[in-house]
Amino acid sequence: MLSQSRDRGLLALFTRLYRARFFAYIVFLFLIFYKLVILHNNLHARYIDMNLLDDVIAIGSIMLISFWVFWLPWRGRLATLWILDLVLTFLIFADLVYYRYFGDFITIPVLLQAGQVGELGDSIRSLIHVSDLWLFADLLLGLIIGLFLGVRRWRLRNTQRSHFGSLYPQTYSYSDRESWRLVAIRRFASGLMIFIIGFAMTLGPIRHYTKTWAAGLFEGGWWNISLYNVTGLLGFHYYDVYRYTKEHLGGKPELSAEEKQEIQQWFEQAKSRRVVQNDTFGAYRGSNIIVVQAEAFMNFMIGKEIGGQEITPNFNRLMKESLYYSNYYHQTGQGRTSDADFSSQSSLHPLPTGSVFVRFPDHEYDLLPSILKDNGYETGAFHAYESSFWNRLNMYKAMNYDHFYSKPDYKIDEAIGWSLGDKSFFRQSLEMMSKEQQPFYSFLITLSSHHPYTLPASVQELNTGDFKGTIFGDYLQSVHYVDAALGELIEGMKQQGIWNNTILVFYGDHDNSIQDKEPYEQLLGESLSSLDMSQIMNQVPLLIHLPDGQHAGIYDEPAGQLDMAPSLLHLLGISTENDYMMGNNLFSNQERFVVLRSGAFTDGKLYYIPSPDSRFDNGSCYDLTTRKLTDVEKCRIPYEEANKRLSISDRVITEDLIKLLRTEE
Ligand code: GP9
Ligand code: MN
Numbered sequence: 001m002l003s004q005s006r007d008r009g010l011l012a013l014f015t016r017l018y019r020a021r022f023f024a025y026i027v028f029l030f031l032i033f034y035k036l037v038i039l040h041n042n043l044h045a046r047y048i049d050m051n052l053l054d055d056v057i058a059i060g061s062i063m064l065i066s067f068w069v070f071w072l073p074w075r076g077r078l079a080t081l082w083i084l085d086l087v088l089t090f091l092i093f094a095d096l097v098y099y100r101y102f103g104d105f106i107t108i109p110v111l112l113q114a115g116q117v118g119e120l121g122d123s124i125r126s127l128i129h130v131s132d133l134w135l136f137a138d139l140l141l142g143l144i145i146g147l148f149l150g151v152r153r154w155r156l157r158n159t160q161r162s163h164f165g166s167l168y169p170q171t172y173s174y175s176d177r178e179s180w181r182l183v184a185i186r187r188f189a190s191g192l193m194i195f196i197i198g199f200a201m202t203l204g205p206i207r208h209y210t211k212t213w214a215a216g217l218f219e220g221g222w223w224n225i226s227l228y229n230v231t232g233l234l235g236f237h238y239y240d241v242y243r244y245t246k247e248h249l250g251g252k253p254e255l256s257a258e259e260k261q262e263i264q265q266w267f268e269q270a271k272s273r274r275v276v277q278n279d280t281f282g283a284y285r286g287s288n289i290i291v292v293q294a295e296a297f298m299n300f301m302i303g304k305e306i307g308g309q310e311i312t313p314n315f316n317r318l319m320k321e322s323l324y325y326s327n328y329y330h331q332t333g334q335g336r337t338s339d340a341d342f343s344s345q346s347s348l349h350p351l352p353t354g355s356v357f358v359r360f361p362d363h364e365y366d367l368l369p370s371i372l373k374d375n376g377y378e379t380g381a382f383h384a385y386e387s388s389f390w391n392r393l394n395m396y397k398a399m400n401y402d403h404f405y406s407k408p409d410y411k412i413d414e415a416i417g418w419s420l421g422d423k424s425f426f427r428q429s430l431e432m433m434s435k436e437q438q439p440f441y442s443f444l445i446t447l448s449s450h451h452p453y454t455l456p457a458s459v460q461e462l463n464t465g466d467f468k469g470t471i472f473g474d475y476l477q478s479v480h481y482v483d484a485a486l487g488e489l490i491e492g493m494k495q496q497g498i499w500n501n502t503i504l505v506f507y508g509d510h511d512n513s514i515q516d517k518e519p520y521e522q523l524l525g526e527s528l529s530s531l532d533m534s535q536i537m538n539q540v541p542l543l544i545h546l547p548d549g550q551h552a553g554i555y556d557e558p559a560g561q562l563d564m565a566p567s568l569l570h571l572l573g574i575s576t577e578n579d580y581m582m583g584n585n586l587f588s589n590q591e592r593f594v595v596l597r598s599g600a601f602t603d604g605k606l607y608y609i610p611s612p613d614s615r616f617d618n619g620s621c622y623d624l625t626t627r628k629l630t631d632v633e634k635c636r637i638p639y640e641e642a643n644k645r646l647s648i649s650d651r652v653i654t655e656d657l658i659k660l661l662r663t664e665e
Pocket of ligand 1: 335336337338383385386389390447450
């Protein structure tokens, strides 16, 4: 008798499990999975397709995040599924929009910079496509159905109440308690079952990947896109939360004696390549320095015309009396402008996630402004924007700048984009500099050519022809404006009498986030290979104008943002012997190796583009002479060196190693 009722109970349990219990849940799983697929298909085609195992991981990870809804009563479960749908949809949507601009996913350190989102208003609006709103359609439908059922239930209950009085019994019988117990067991078992299935579906394939091609995935500082390709979007976010927590709550990893020796040795070798005594060493001792870091100022349009009009006429003119580095790479990651700033001043790589400015402003670095201040320079940072953006206020204090002139220090007499137009920005900055003692070091960050590049009609002076009305056309227009501002800066410096005793450096911070190949092909009048596109998106120009116009010419050896600080210090005759710097000295006549944050690298002969799955042999190794793919094995040794550099740099920054390396030298 007992076993029969248990059988019936079990049977009923399974029937109900399969019939109703899981229906809403399966709809939920399907919807979120479908949205993850939409997200994946919206990422750039260069990334690998989702295969069956990836689908399994995706579904498993949705289960892992939602198994506990089975522990709730039926209606609460439905409402919770709706809320989970909303939260996950919002996450997918936010990742999608973020990815369109940054080519990366949102991470915890990025969320810590979320205060900046408000400022990105126009950019964000331009990155949202109307079709994205479909992601929210099911939520609306769910809300309507929910309201409908709710109202119906309420009506029914009212009718019943008026017929039978209260619906709820005052006391519970033994059998009520029994059936509650059964309900509780059933709920618990369902939730547990979903958890176990989800766990196996997520961890099983990931384990398989990490045992095969993705070995070392969770140990090394893998690029986020590679992580995503293994773990899927939700898995990536779990891991990111775990990584962040471990980093901040788990204490610093121990640096073993061998590791320390290896890092120390690497820096010794870097020093021997960098520190040289030649005739450029100290040739410009005591000169002022003005460094202009120009927003999204890329290299591909230098020297180009559109409808017979030069896009960057002032830059082109200045180039004739300056050192122009035609293969200069930005080495930035998620920290964009702040990464360009950090790597140029510190000669270290930025981090794979977030911005060093935000994450580790209090760690020790050998920074150009600080070194110059110690050598008698008055140092100033100039940026006509909110001082808190990218945590600059704190970071610039740590960098030892004497002054940080931000938005409140400027008169907004030429409103463009986020803030003040670059022409007025340069003019007012020069006025501020005129009050400083010489020699000075001034670091200026421009802003007018910021995404989405829309300038007021009154300052549009380039006829962008066929590109008019496109974001690419707006980009060229804004770059043309910045170039005109550069022309005025040079005039201003001459009028102020500092042209002949100042080194002027001008470089772009990073790319413009316009990934679409077509407008570049149209402007350049040629079809572009993957190698061409990779170089276009990663190259920014570097111009160094020396006070006497010496050494002018085009330098086509590879170089990168990490090289700026050691090179300028060389010209000033300030030794970097005791500094922990990773970049090249552009005046040392040594062979150069440039590593990008994505793991791409070049030595001038080879150019390696990593594969999104981070497997070395799936990457592309190009011969720069033929510009054709070559045997990937040729890239193996430099690939290992590139990874070593990135991981040393990451450890130095996150574990605050400079202090340690220096104190126990
Ligand atoms: C604003 C500027 C933003 O201060 O640095 O530039 P971004 O980092 O978005 O390129
Ligand atoms: Mn920028």
